[in-house]
Amino acid sequence: MAAAKPITIVGGGLAGLTLGIGLRQRAVPVVICEAGNYPRHRVCGEFISGRGQATLARLGLLELIKHAGAVTAQSAAFFSQTKSTASRPLPSPAICLSRYNLDAVLAKKFRELGGEMVEGGRFTKDFSEGIIRATGRRAEADVNEARWFGLKIHARNVSLAADLEMHVSPRGYVGLCKINDGEVNVCGLFRKQSGQAGEAKNGCDLLRGQPGSPLQERLGGAEFDEDSFCAIAGISLRPQQAASRAEICVGDAITMIPPVTGNGMSMALESAEIAMAPLTAWSGDKVSWNEAAQKIASDCDATFARRLAWAKWLQRLMLTPALQNPLVALAARSDWFWRLAFERTR
Numbered sequence: 001m002a003a004a005k006p007i008t009i010v011g012g013g014l015a016g017l018t019l020g021i022g023l024r025q026r027a028v029p030v031v032i033c034e035a036g037n038y039p040r041h042r043v044c045g046e047f048i049s050g051r052g053q054a055t056l057a058r059l060g061l062l063e064l065i066k067h068a069g070a071v072t073a074q075s076a077a078f079f080s081q082t083k084s085t086a087s088r089p090l091p092s093p094a095i096c097l098s099r100y101n102l103d104a105v106l107a108k109k110f111r112e113l114g115g116e117m118v119e120g121g122r123f124t125k126d127f128s129e130g131i132i133r134a135t136g137r138r139a140e141a142d143v144n145e146a147r148w149f150g151l152k153i154h155a156r157n158v159s160l161a162a163d164l165e166m167h168v169s170p171r172g173y174v175g176l177c178k179i180n181d182g183e184v185n186v187c188g189l190f191r192k193q194s195g196q197a198g199e200a201k202n203g204c205d206l207l208r209g210q211p212g213s214p215l216q217e218r219l220g221g222a223e224f225d226e227d228s229f230c231a232i233a234g235i236s237l238r239p240q241q242a243a244s245r246a247e248i249c250v251g252d253a254i255t256m257i258p259p260v261t262g263n264g265m266s267m268a269l270e271s272a273e274i275a276m277a278p279l280t281a282w283s284g285d286k287v288s289w290n291e292a293a294q295k296i297a298s299d300c301d302a303t304f305a306r307r308l309a310w311a312k313w314l315q316r317l318m319l320t321p322a323l324q325n326p327l328v329a330l331a332a333r334s335d336w337f338w339r340l341a342f343e344r345t346r
């Protein structure tokens, strides 16, 4: 029998690591090339919600993540500048763990399964047969469009009204979420008009919220872990189809769901799982690279199309300043709106 053909995964974030682990469980030789070094912080709400949790269970990774300190989020509350909701049960629970811990334990698991990890250098070669793109979000090049940047920092001494608090403001939103070791992740997405440079430099001020806002009150006594601060700019939220990509992509490299949904990590996990069987078949010489690519792209597009469409409108509504107070007031009066939004975006 011919030896299994090797696969190279470029990018060791959640999608690349999950795919690497799944392929190693199927005895496929895998190399992951990761630009950074584990452990490292990432800009992320660190709130895993949706079908990706079932992927983690099927791959036998849930226990590992629990041992790494993951906590369960069961409730959520919403705040605008002047309105708020009470704490409400989440329609389904989420798992919360810092990316610092999560990616490091998955990288360790990948190595234990016999995967080869090349850390600390960007992959700069061409993508050819056998190479998967798991490089995360694409940078936005269109300077005429309003752009987004993301910030995150961990904090202690923050008492939340619910396991997840979402604070919307005219600049964007900040999510506060209980994570491992008694810390709270403070993560936000902010609007930046082209031409205004360097706003992320005042990141902590933006994350603390405007004077008099419920967010600023909540973080009044917070002790921030400066080492965990990170920022990313030029985020593109324009949806893209997997079938339009020349390479086989997983995770944000396909497209990025608006972060306000808290479903990006789930899509990273789900797309990695979708790719496992076709890539195993290619590695065993049972299908061509093109056949594997087409199967992965069409399954990803079919799985994600509906939630991407809902997410686009949800984010647009939630981040339109004039709608923020009425939307939070509506969510306070009725479960219907936010349950619908929650269910349709995952």
Ligand SMILES: Cc1cc2nc3c(=O)[nH]c(=O)nc-3n(C[C@H](O)[C@H](O)[C@H](O)COP(=O)(O)OP(=O)(O)OC[C@H]3O[C@@H](n4cnc5c(N)ncnc54)[C@H](O)[C@@H]3O)c2cc1C
Binding pocket: 010, 011, 012, 013, 014, 015, 016, 033, 034, 035, 036, 042, 043, 044, 045, 046, 047, 048, 049, 121, 122, 123, 124, 134, 135, 136, 137, 149, 150, 151, 187, 188, 189, 235, 250, 251, 252, 253, 259, 261, 262, 263, 264, 265, 266, 268
């Ligand atoms: C503000 C904000 C808040 C968010 N909140 C949430 C949330 O609460 N819940 C949720 O589910 N999702 C959230 N997300 C989305 C989530 O972070 C992403 O969907 C998820 O990280 C995607 O995983 P990935 O593996 O595709 O990409 P990433 O995690 O970005 O990993 C990509 C990896 O590729 C590496 N890489 C890139 N280029 C190269 C190269 N050339 N060579 C080698 N390595 C390379 C990078 O170093 C990185 O490690 C949020 C995103 C933002 C911006």
